[in-house]
Amino acid sequence: MGSLRGLRQVAGSYFRLYERGASSSLRLTRNSALKRINGYCAKPQESPKAPSYTYSHRVPLHKPTHWEKKILLWSGRFKKEDEIPETVSFEMLDAAKNKIRVKVSYAMIVLTVAGCIWMVIEGKKVRVDFLVCFLQRI
Known part of the structure; x- marks a missing residue:
């Protein structure tokens, strides 16, 4: 544990020295867009510009x-497996998975309602059988 603590102290001192060197180099540069304000680096206020990069439409x-x-x-999405291309977009896969997810949830809703109805019917059969047995004993 002692060697780990020493290693952390050495690393911390190294980074402090590095930060001092970086901040002094910021002050010495002439045409830098950064200025030093109260120990913090901040960009001067500039008017917003359109981004210089172009967006590629490749998916x-x-x-x-x-x-x-x-x-x-x-x-x-496709009728036959032969119609599926070699590569598809992630958006197409996500849309297909979402559609399947919705279909499965609808099926689960139908099965839950059918199960509830079946349990009510079975419960009434048991109740009728119980009443018949109870009345025969009396």
């Missing part, structure tokens, strides 16, 4: 696995 593509191909088919 990253993904080679679908066998399972993802099945999802694309079940979601109705």
Whole structure:
């Protein structure tokens, strides 16, 4: 544990020395866009400009696995497995997965309601059987 503490102290002192060197170099530069204010570096107020970079419209593509191909088919995106291209976009996969997720949730709702109705019917059968047995004993 002592060596770890010493290592942390050495690293801390190294970074403090590095920060001093960096701050002095900031003060010595002439055409720097940064100025030193109360120990902090801040950019001067500038008017907002349009970004100089251009946005590329290329969408990253993904080679679908066998399972993802099945999802694309079940979601109705493609009719046959032969129609699925070699690479598809992540957005297409996400849309297909969301559609399957919604279909599964609808199926679960239907199964839950059907199960509740079935339990009510079974419960009434048990109640009728119980009453018949109870009345025969009396």
